[in-house]
Amino acid sequence: MARESLSEEQKKGVRVGIYVNLLVLLVFLVVLATGHPIAFFQTTAASVAYSVVVYLPVMILCVIAYKRLRQR
Amino acid sequence: MNFYTPLIAEFGTVLLAIGVAYAGLRVYGREKIVFFLAGSILWTSIIENLGVQQGSYTYYAYEGLLGSWYRGYFLWVGNVPLWVELGWIVVALSLFMIFHEVLLPGRNAFLQAFCAGLFAVNMDALIDPVAVANNLWQWLNPSIYIIGVPIYNWVGWFLLVFFYDLTFNYTVLSNRSIFILGKIENLLLKNRWSRWERVARFTFRIVVTNFVVAVILTIISSGLAAAALALVTG
Secondary structure (H helix, E strand, O other), X not given: OOOXXXXXXXXXHHHHHXXXXXXXXXXXXXXXXXXXXXXXXXXXXXXXXXXXXXXXXXXXXXXXXXXXXHHO | OOOHHHHHHHHHHHHHHHHHHHHHHHHHOHXXXXXXXXXXXXHHHHHHHHHHHOOOEEOOOOOOXXXXXXXXXXXXXXXXXXXXXXXXXXXHHHHHHHHHHHHOOOOOHHHHHHHHHHHHHHHHHHHHHHHHXXXXXXXXXXXXXXXXEEHHHHHXXXXXXXXXXXXXXXXXXXOOOOHHHHHHHHHHHOOOOOHHHHHHHHHHHHHHHHHHHHHHHHHHHXXXXXXXXXXXXX
16 A cells, blocks of 8 residues: 555554564563573573574664654 | 463563554554454464464463463463464564555555565564473474474464465455455455455455465475474484
8 A cells, every 4th residue: 555644643653563563572581581591592691682683683673664754 | 380471471462462453543543453453363363273273382381370260371262362363463563564654655565565474474583482482382293493483383474474464455455356366256245345345355365365374384384294204213
């Protein structure tokens, strides 16, 4: 669907969607910190490091989307 | 096993789902977001319950932890916790908005769906290993595993988000036929696109594409199970 511009209401909605996408990492880090590490990485610290690194592309995507949204 | 891990996962995901539903409501309005949410629940209910039925995975590791009534989580759709389906919505809807409204607005629908599918796999590269390590779900099939997760799961995530993205886009956001499905639909619906005809088309497309994805995943998982067995037996 072609969309020429987003209203302020819609931009607010997309921003919340971006925040939610980032909060997924937080929820699963809490699960990791309070539960068990990933067996392959053996320790919680290594598992957290893996989680953050693997989620980096998503975080970068969210930052780019947020900046692009501000320009529209 | 502790009792708070499933609670954190369940309630944390419910809160995220409320957030993304609010976001979607602001962007698309009530009718379209109801389509997305209801369609997602139907979409994931079919494929997830099929997976449990086939013995691919289970969600019952925490059963009985809070009492004999406790199945492992509070809310279920068949044999699948509702929070798992809501988690799928969180991933699918947030990526849908990012690609359709911000990064690739007005671009080719297949490109939008492809990018959403790709990043859904990326998000699951976080979610699945953590979930498996904490018994939020357990994979049961012999297969080739990466960090405790069978390869066909990653393929499944891509296909599910890719096809749902296209189906929602084509049916709810724009009135477009999908290959031969449009011809079959028009036998009864005669190219009408009122709300109830759209509901009928959406439901039909979800069921059909779900079936196609299920067949593809069954073939892939069977192949991988055979490969895994061959590796073990040498």
